[in-house]
Amino acid sequence: MDAKDMGDDLEKVLVTEEQIKARLRELAAEIDADYAGKDLLLVGVLKGAVMVMADLARELHHPAEMDWMAVSSYGAGTTSSGVVRILKDLDADLKDRHVLIVEDVIDSGLTLSWLAGNLRSRGPASVEVCTMVRKPLAFEVDLDVKYIGFDLPNEFIVGYGLDYAEKYRNLPFIGTLAPHVYR
Numbered sequence: 320m321d322a323k324d325m326g327d328d329l330e331k332v333l334v335t336e337e338q339i340k341a342r343l344r345e346l347a348a349e350i351d352a353d354y355a356g357k358d359l360l361l362v363g364v365l366k367g368a369v370m371v372m373a374d375l376a377r378e379l380h381h382p383a384e385m386d387w388m389a390v391s392s393y394g395a396g397t398t399s400s401g402v403v404r405i406l407k408d409l410d411a412d413l414k415d416r417h418v419l420i421v422e423d424v425i426d427s428g429l430t431l432s433w434l435a436g437n438l439r440s441r442g443p444a445s446v447e448v449c450t451m452v453r454k455p456l457a458f459e460v461d462l463d464v465k466y467i468g469f470d471l472p473n474e475f476i477v478g479y480g481l482d483y484a485e486k487y488r489n490l491p492f493i494g495t496l497a498p499h500v501y502r
């Protein structure tokens with residue numbers, strides 16, 4: 320799917336496919352350096368993080384493992400309910416592992432603060448976070464996010480894994496939707 324498949328549903332592109340690729344390459348280099356000689360478990364948060372995880376993992380030289388967790392706090396709306404549910408738990412045991420949570424977006428920060436706490440309680444050697452997008456509300460939550468793709472303003476975004484009512488995840492860029500789509 321691309322901009323031309325969106326009719327007039329696309330308002331604007333905020334981050335292009337090329338910008339995403341370039342930034343992921345930089346983040347992967349940092350992660351390779353930081354985890355050199357250590358075992359690394361990437362934890363992708365379904366479904367939004369599928370694209371970041373797939374592209375970041377392929378930029379890494381580190382032989383990292385990948386595991387997945389599904390949590391949901393948004394449902395079909397555009398604001399977080401704050402109630403996080405585990406829909407699918409990890410297969411891996413986190414005891415003494417170096418864990419890197421991979422996210423598409425940190426918005427209110429509610430999902431991640433709950434998730435980081437949950438994973439930390441499982442006895443890992445370390446837990447860090449990599450997100451493609453961080454939004455300004457996240458500053459109000461006490462979160463330590465080590466790897467950040469882009470800081471974007473407080474607008475609802477879609478693409479590169481991010482959905483509106485489960486659609487637009489398969490756009491290769493990140494953008495906003497025209498107001499008529501929400502009505």
Ligand SMILES: O=P(O)(O)OC[C@H]1O[C@H](OP(=O)(O)OP(=O)(O)O)[C@H](O)[C@@H]1O
Nearest residue numbers: 365366367391392393426427428429430
């Ligand atoms: O910082 P927050 O305000 O908590 O929002 C961020 C979370 O919300 C989205 O997931 P969602 O629950 O929509 O599930 P999805 O990944 O399947 O779209 C997104 O992928 C993050 O996990």
Ligand code: HPA
Nearest residue numbers: 426474475476477481482
């Ligand atoms: O801006 C957003 N877009 C899509 N999903 C989201 N989940 C939290 N914030 C967003």
Ligand SMILES: [Mg+2]
Nearest residue numbers: 367393481482
């Ligand atoms: Mg969502």
